[in-house]
Amino acid sequence: MTYNIAIDGPAGAGKSTIARRVAKELSFIYVDTGAMYRAIALFLLRSQTEAREEKVAEVLPEIRVSIRYRDGEQQVLLNGENVSGLIRTEEVGNMASRAAALPCVREKLLDLQRELARTHDVVMDGRDIGTRVLPHAQLKIYLTASADTRALRRFRELEQKGQDCDIEKIKKDIIWRDEQDMNRAVAPLVQAKDAVYLDTSDMTIDEVTEKIKSLCR
Ligand code: DC
DSSP: OOOEEEEEOSTTSSHHHHHHHHHHHHTOEEEEHHHHHHHHHHHHHHTTOOSOHHHHHHHGGGOOEEEEEETTEEEEEETTEEOGGGSOSHHHHHHHHHHTTSHHHHHHHHHHHHHHHHHSOEEEEESSIIIIIOTTOSEEEEEEOOHHHHHHHHHHHHHHTTOOOOHHHHHHHHHHHHHHHHHOSSSOOOOOTTOEEEEOTTOOHHHHHHHHHHHHO
């Protein structure tokens, strides 16, 4: 049987940084499900498809999302093209949030996510991993931080990548995305009953990593 760690939480809570670290230290694979939604969002933006169920359902059969690992890093492929470097923009993130509210999109990614967890020890992060994708995960974490902290982290991340950004706009985007992700009808972001709540506003990456590893032990 595989060991599965589910990490859910709002945008910018540090999920990917923490999940990647924990996975590395435990020799698990890290599965970034947000990247899968982002790949679909990129397709929708490129094809100028409206984020409405009937429009998206029409083009979904043309979309193939897969992942592969290179030097331990997850790459996400959209119809065979490695789009990992193209999906980290606010535009794609906002479209991903819209697309992720559509049942047909969630359904499409569910099997891929479950299959990865069935065949590998994983740290998987997203919004509905503990509640829907892996309800039987051995360890579930709900990772969060204040909106100010999350906006600042996102700002620094984008700045490091040399992207032009404005912290007030980032904070507005984060709050808008939280609203969308928490209030949608299908698989909204909520803390699973059996998830451990971790507010990382005043914790370092090392502290959070150690905490999760000790919970795992
Ligand atoms: O974690 P992220 O910012 O890369 O995610 C992009 C969007 O995808 C986010 O706004 C919500 C959605 N998402 C989701 O609904 N379910 C997941 N398991 C992962 C992401």
